[in-house]
Amino acid sequence: MKKAPVFPKKTFGISSLGIIIAYVLVFAGLSIASPNFLSLSNFMVLIRQAVFTAIVGLAMTFVISMGAIDLSVGSVVGISSMLAGVLVLAGWPVGLVVLMALLLGAVIGLVNGFLVTKMRIAYFIATLATMSILRGFIYVYSKGIPLYGLGKPDFQVLGQGYLGFLPVPVLITLILICICYYLFNRTRFGRYTVSIGSNETAAEMVGIKINRIKVLVFTFSGLMCSIAGVILASRSEASIPDAGSGYEMDAIAATVIGGTSMSGGKGNIIGTVFGAVLISTIRNGLSFLNINTLWNQVVVGTFILLTVAFDGLTSRRSVARAN
Amino acid sequence: MNNDSCRIAEKANNGTRGVAPILELRGITKSFGPVLVLDKVDLTLNRGEVLGFVGENGAGKSTLIKIICGIHEKDGGEIFFNGKKTEIRNVTQSQRLGIGAIYQELSIMPDLNAAQNVFLNRELSAVGEGLFVPLNSREMVKTTRRILGEDLHVDIDPTSPARYLTLAQKQMVEIARAIYADKQIIIMDEPTSSLGSAEREQLFKVIRRLKERGHSVIFVSHHLDEVMQVSDRIMVLRDGRKVADETVERFSVDRIIQEMVGKSLQSQYPKEIVPIGEPILSVRGLGRKGSFEDVSFEVREGEILGIVGLEGCGKNEVIRSLFGCVRYHEGEILHRGRKISVRSKREAMNEGIAFVPAERKVEGLFLNRNISWNMTIASLRSFVRFGTLMLGKERDATQRYVSQLGIRARSPRQSVLTLSGGNQQKVMLSRWMMTDPDLFLLEEPTRGIDVNAKTEVYRAIGDCVKRGKGVIVGSSEEEEVLGICDRIIVMFGGRISGVLDAKSVTTATIKSYSLNIGGGSIE
Numbered sequence: 082m083k084k085a086p087v088f089p090k091k092t093f094g095i096s097s098l099g100i101i102i103a104y105v106l107v108f109a110g111l112s113i114a115s116p117n118f119l120s121l122s123n124f125m126v127l128i129r130q131a132v133f134t135a136i137v138g139l140a141m142t143f144v145i146s147m148g149a150i151d152l153s154v155g156s157v158v159g160i161s162s163m164l165a166g167v168l169v170l171a172g173w174p175v176g177l178v179v180l181m182a183l184l185l186g187a188v189i190g191l192v193n194g195f196l197v198t199k200m201r202i203a204y205f206i207a208t209l210a211t212m213s214i215l216r217g218f219i220y221v222y223s224k225g226i227p228l229y230g231l232g233k234p235d236f237q238v239l240g241q242g243y244l245g246f247l248p249v250p251v252l253i254t255l256i257l258i259c260i261c262y263y264l265f266n267r268t269r270f271g272r273y274t275v276s277i278g279s280n281e282t283a284a285e286m287v288g289i290k291i292n293r294i295k296v297l298v299f300t301f302s303g304l305m306c307s308i309a310g311v312i313l314a315s316r317s318e319a320s321i322p323d324a325g326s327g328y329e330m331d332a333i334a335a336t337v338i339g340g341t342s343m344s345g346g347k348g349n350i351i352g353t354v355f356g357a358v359l360i361s362t363i364r365n366g367l368s369f370l371n372i373n374t375l376w377n378q379v380v381v382g383t384f385i386l387l388t389v390a391f392d393g394l395t396s397r398r399s400v401a402r403a404n
Numbered sequence: 405m406n407n408d409s410c411r412i413a414e415k416a417n418n419g420t421r422g423v424a425p426i427l428e429l430r431g432i433t434k435s436f437g438p439v440l441v442l443d444k445v446d447l448t449l450n451r452g453e454v455l456g457f458v459g460e461n462g463a464g465k466s467t468l469i470k471i472i473c474g475i476h477e478k479d480g481g482e483i484f485f486n487g488k489k490t491e492i493r494n495v496t497q498s499q500r501l502g503i504g505a506i507y508q509e510l511s512i513m514p515d516l517n518a519a520q521n522v523f524l525n526r527e528l529s530a531v532g533e534g535l536f537v538p539l540n541s542r543e544m545v546k547t548t549r550r551i552l553g554e555d556l557h558v559d560i561d562p563t564s565p566a567r568y569l570t571l572a573q574k575q576m577v578e579i580a581r582a583i584y585a586d587k588q589i590i591i592m593d594e595p596t597s598s599l600g601s602a603e604r605e606q607l608f609k610v611i612r613r614l615k616e617r618g619h620s621v622i623f624v625s626h627h628l629d630e631v632m633q634v635s636d637r638i639m640v641l642r643d644g645r646k647v648a649d650e651t652v653e654r655f656s657v658d659r660i661i662q663e664m665v666g667k668s669l670q671s672q673y674p675k676e677i678v679p680i681g682e683p684i685l686s687v688r689g690l691g692r693k694g695s696f697e698d699v700s701f702e703v704r705e706g707e708i709l710g711i712v713g714l715e716g717c718g719k720n721e722v723i724r725s726l727f728g729c730v731r732y733h734e735g736e737i738l739h740r741g742r743k744i745s746v747r748s749k750r751e752a753m754n755e756g757i758a759f760v761p762a763e764r765k766v767e768g769l770f771l772n773r774n775i776s777w778n779m780t781i782a783s784l785r786s787f788v789r790f791g792t793l794m795l796g797k798e799r800d801a802t803q804r805y806v807s808q809l810g811i812r813a814r815s816p817r818q819s820v821l822t823l824s825g826g827n828q829q830k831v832m833l834s835r836w837m838m839t840d841p842d843l844f845l846l847e848e849p850t851r852g853i854d855v856n857a858k859t860e861v862y863r864a865i866g867d868c869v870k871r872g873k874g875v876i877v878g879s880s881e882e883e884e885v886l887g888i889c890d891r892i893i894v895m896f897g898g899r900i901s902g903v904l905d906a907k908s909v910t911t912a913t914i915k916s917y918s919l920n921i922g923g924g925s926i927e
Contacts, residue, residue: 276770283767284781285749286761287753346773
């Protein structure tokens, strides 16, 4: 037998490097431009704002890596926040409230999974429909009026509490990041998810149970969104009918900026987290620069274009080099 | 059109008598980064000539073709068209010169019919011109019917949607498109790789017709016997240099291989002598409605069983039914004497069956993922401890198979997209070797890979049987099956028409059985 070639050990994913550099640049730029931006308290504000995009973005990373899309995430955030509000007002114990909200999210995810597998409806269409239906339910139930008065101390902890210096929602997010990173990179579930995104036929040919993985991924997505929904209700001490609307766009933006390929087969958990923080930093930073915050959308959109164009250029170059 | 073709034919006759060749390349060089891919290559193509163009993968063949088609730009050298110096800077220029390429991946729109495909982007309008004027469908159908029927002698309904056409028919539509556009030079890149023998003969007939009509054809193929059969002249490229360019009479398949490889090939088919053991899989009276019936055979330990037959004979379906890709309606499958059911791929895998599909890139590889990912995906369970993937263990296993099968790669994390076809196929074999199966099902294991790599794949298959595995090879290359198999099953019309001992038959015998004129065992 020939001598085995020695391959270098993996050190650091280049794809994560790009987003980190981008983030450092943005952060440094804002710090120089506005002295008030760079402070621990502002940084904490910015991180707390990033929590929701990060959690939903983590779920979206699984979905998009699989070559799918889940547009219903914002509505799941909304409806689970609404359910949590209703149950808190009805005097249910917090533990049970959280459990029910998470269950609702998971069941909605399960239904999405059923629609895209057994019913063979395209991801975009199926989740567009559930997005609309769920939001509709929220309006019908609440008649468009927010539920106020969720300010019970043991419920408030979830969105407003601190563990030492660490805000509880940030702590929850950190735990979720670890779980997602593990699931995505170190389990068969993660491998199979990305494999389906890379080549669904090939995945089927090696005996992967495609439909099971798809249902699991959508259920996971629903579950994550309901976690975000509960935190949102707790933080705002209210269940607002519009809660979570537009989150799908932020989540997709964070995922794509973080280096996950929209066509599937390639995903990056850490990249998504940085993408979420980047979006939140831009929002926060613009307000310090005395730029009308209405420009937010323009800047975030520009960032999406820049990162994707950069990604396209580099990957095309590496393919050209290989040929 | 008819007048045109007469004129072309006349020109063709003149062309062979000392008039400038239609296309001439002189001293073409091209490099990608530091790698010199083409080194002062000359190419001459005369009117009404079929030029066989061969070389191993990586010899620079496709780069030269792409320069002619205007996809790549040359670094140096000159191009003459009809004796006049020209530059080909982009695809449009190449097309305007009358150069048309027919690729492996056909560019036929499945929902348009044959006529619409022929006239794609060249539609005839009923009145006026422009993007929004009504089309003259009747005229387009009429012209298409004439080209297909009178010029090519093929029987295709120009009004039926292309998705109902066979691959061979789609190819004909594409050739019709090239004829309608009056392409003087038609480049065919591996046109036969997905065709059955009868369809190949049909294609060769059409190529001869094209020649008579004065078209020039550049025929690129790995199938050297076909190149010999269809070409007037053969040009061999090796490592970016032209090493031979002579009329076909001066070549034999062996000589072409020698020129391609640069050394004489000891044996293209290394055959391991392995003792044949107990039966692994027995198939009894297997049948599937409208596809195959009454198929019975046995594969034993250490045995390589070949299944051959024309396109549509049912061989692929039989192989796929053993892996749960295709349902069978009657008969039974026994694994080491025990009756098994393979309703799903998982079930088949659990029985120790491995399947390498012919369409590597479509059904096999995760192209944007790396070697390691592609190798371990079917056996991930064995790399899991406490639910966690052991990445170190995965890397070690990958490394072991990379060196064992001689996969040329920089790292186990290199994307499989960047590997050559041969190395990709070795990755596929490694994937299934890692599952430690009892039986390998290989569909066209060497399709589209070059001569040297083929031999390495055969060697890898030999390794499998040496470990007491059984192998079933479904192939449309009779020679390959003769070279590596112990026994050969020939199928015709969904039935087994002959079971042959590989040591005592010739390709001619196999051919006659696959046309069911060999005094087969049925009827």
